Amino acid sequence: MQLTPRPRRARAHPGPELSPFARTLLALAVITAPALGGVLPEDRADVMWHSYDGGDITVTGPEVLVRKKIGDNLSLSAGYYEDMISSASIDVKLSASPYHEVRKQENYGIDYLHGKTTYSAGYIHSREPDYIADTTYYSVSQDMFGDLTTLTLGYRRGWDQVFRDIKTPDGIIENDPTFHERADHHGYSLSLSQILTRNLIVNFNYELLTDQGYLANPYRKIRYLSAGGLGFTLADQVYPNTRTSNAASVQLKYYLPWHASLAAQYRFFRDTWGIVANTTELDYTLPVWKHWIFDGSLRYYEQTHADFYSDLFPRADYQNYMARDRELAAFHSYMAGAGASYQFQVPGATWINRSSANLNVEHLLIDYSDFRDALLAAEYGAGREPLYRLNANIFQVFVSIWY
Amino acid sequence: MRTTLKLTRTLAAAVALVALSGCAAPTPWVKPYEREHLADPIMSFNRDPISSGYVEHVLETREGAHGATGAVGGGCGCN
Numbered sequence: 001m002q003l004t005p006r007p008r009r010a011r012a013h014p015g016p017e018l019s020p021f022a023r024t025l026l027a028l029a030v031i032t033a034p035a036l037g038g039v040l041p042e043d044r045a046d047v048m049w050h051s052y053d054g055g056d057i058t059v060t061g062p063e064v065l066v067r068k069k070i071g072d073n074l075s076l077s078a079g080y081y082e083d084m085i086s087s088a089s090i091d092v093k094l095s096a097s098p099y100h101e102v103r104k105q106e107n108y109g110i111d112y113l114h115g116k117t118t119y120s121a122g123y124i125h126s127r128e129p130d131y132i133a134d135t136t137y138y139s140v141s142q143d144m145f146g147d148l149t150t151l152t153l154g155y156r157r158g159w160d161q162v163f164r165d166i167k168t169p170d171g172i173i174e175n176d177p178t179f180h181e182r183a184d185h186h187g188y189s190l191s192l193s194q195i196l197t198r199n200l201i202v203n204f205n206y207e208l209l210t211d212q213g214y215l216a217n218p219y220r221k222i223r224y225l226s227a228g229g230l231g232f233t234l235a236d237q238v239y240p241n242t243r244t245s246n247a248a249s250v251q252l253k254y255y256l257p258w259h260a261s262l263a264a265q266y267r268f269f270r271d272t273w274g275i276v277a278n279t280t281e282l283d284y285t286l287p288v289w290k291h292w293i294f295d296g297s298l299r300y301y302e303q304t305h306a307d308f309y310s311d312l313f314p315r316a317d318y319q320n321y322m323a324r325d326r327e328l329a330a331f332h333s334y335m336a337g338a339g340a341s342y343q344f345q346v347p348g349a350t351w352i353n354r355s356s357a358n359l360n361v362e363h364l365l366i367d368y369s370d371f372r373d374a375l376l377a378a379e380y381g382a383g384r385e386p387l388y389r390l391n392a393n394i395f396q397v398f399v400s401i402w403y
Numbered sequence: 404m405r406t407t408l409k410l411t412r413t414l415a416a417a418v419a420l421v422a423l424s425g426c427a428a429p430t431p432w433v434k435p436y437e438r439e440h441l442a443d444p445i446m447s448f449n450r451d452p453i454s455s456g457y458v459e460h461v462l463e464t465r466e467g468a469h470g471a472t473g474a475v476g477g478g479c480g481c482n
Contacts, residue, residue: 046451046452046453048453048454048457050457052461063453063457065452065453079453083481103479103481105477105479107477122475124475124476124477125477126477126478126479128479128480130480131479131480133477133478133479133480134477134478135475135476135477135478137475145431146431146435147431147435148431148432148433154475156475158477158478160478160480162480183478185478187470187475189470189471191473195433195438195441197433198433198437198438198439198440198441199440199441201441201446201448203448203473205471205472205473206471207470207471209469209470217480245468245469245470247468247469247470247471248471249471249472251448253446253448255440255441255443255445255446259443259445260445261443261445261446263448267468267471267472269467269468269469269470269471271467273467275467275468277466277467277468279468285445285450287445293445301462301466301468303466303467303468306467326465327464327465327466327467328467333465333466335462339454358451358454360454362458364461364465366465390465394458394461396454396457396458398451398453398454400451400453
């Protein structure tokens with residue numbers, strides 16, 4: 001068979017032609033770029049009971065998380081989480097009524113591995129009597145440079161529906177038919193994981209978040225100075241409808257010579273509401289006696305208050321936006337944690353590779369700099385009450401199996 | 404025209420260099436057989452996702468800052 005050269009076709013868009021060298025380079029780039037890869041998460045199941053007790057709020061509930069590979073390239077996960085809330089917090093006592101409610105959350109995820117690229121997606125649905133939230137997330141993760149580097153790009157989108165409960169004259173609690181608000185959230189993230197030495201790994205994370213819609217808590221109130229009574233009057237909060245946040249963090253983890261690890265983390269946060277926050281954390285992990293792993297952690301967090309936050313405004317309608325949510329106040333907090341994990345084999349269950357029983361305990365202390373205990377206004381006078389301090393204990397008991 | 408051609412060549416070389424840097428991977432400074440310590444479960448940043456996700460949720464609902472933790476949480480009216 002004789003091959004005849006095909007007549008050269010006229011180029012539709014005449015322009016600079018690449019030299020053979022440049023074309024070869026580009027061809028090599030296209031061929032080699034996808035030939036990098038990653039690892040899917042392990043098959044495991046976790047069952048947990050969690051408890052939070054602090055500031056006259058108790059939140060307890062179960063959580064289940066299951067992950068299973070289908071073939072070599074696909075991993076599916078599903079989870080269920082529940083918060084049983086009993087609240088008589090300082091905010092509730094000031095402007096609402098103590099309440100009990102349940103929040104339920106389901107989440108589903110899928111990870112697909114192609115070469116050394118992992119594509120992930122997921123859906124989270126949360127519902128409580130006065131709040132419904134749906135979130136989807138997507139990410140692409142690529143291992144490169146001999147698996148020393150992993151780059152992950154992510155996007156998440158959230159749709160929230162905000163309701164407000166009212167008590168009818170019959171004592172029945174139901175959604176206020178005149179109140180139904182929405183909030184939308186977008187998040188764009190970039191993270192880079194880098195192996196630095198045979199004992200040291202570092203992570204960089206950056207996230208840009210935008211929130212739009214009703215972003216306030218419909219139950220909480222601001223207070224402003226007024227004559228008579230306790231010396232203040234309560235009024236509705238007015239929040240901006242938009243918020244843009246930037247967060248960046250660096251995490252380092254080091255393997256210590258005596259088979260232990262030390263992790264350090266720092267995060268910087270700033271948003272368009274004027275909040276600037278710094279978080280630092282140290283974690284130490286020590287396996288001992290063949291079956292045990294112990295963890296200890298210390299965390300310090302500080303933030304400035306939002307531009308439109310005040311514990312006590314001078315008068316009604318003092319400014320366009322006014323808030324008194326504690327989360328927007330200036331404060332610093334400490335959290336100390338300890339954990340113990342016992343590794344064991346389940347007798348007779350050959351399909352289980354390994355198992356662990358775990359107990360984690362954390363103590364959280366928040367010292368507010370400009371949020372006062374308004375419940376003591378009668379005793380001290382409005383604006384002169386002691387600053388509020390929150391102490392909380394957090395417990396987690398969970399069992400994990402790998403199969 | 405000459406400038407455009409030069410720019411295109413430079414761009415092609417840059418793209419190729421970035422992508423081909425994966426080809427330099429056969430000689431990473433930490434060889435696969437030297438990663439025994441890094442593969443130990445205690446070196447994971449997220450050893451128990453169920454636990455770290457829960458703590459993240461507890462802190463997010465009480466602090467003004469959020470994000471850049473590597474975890475994705477759903478929304479809630481948890482304040």
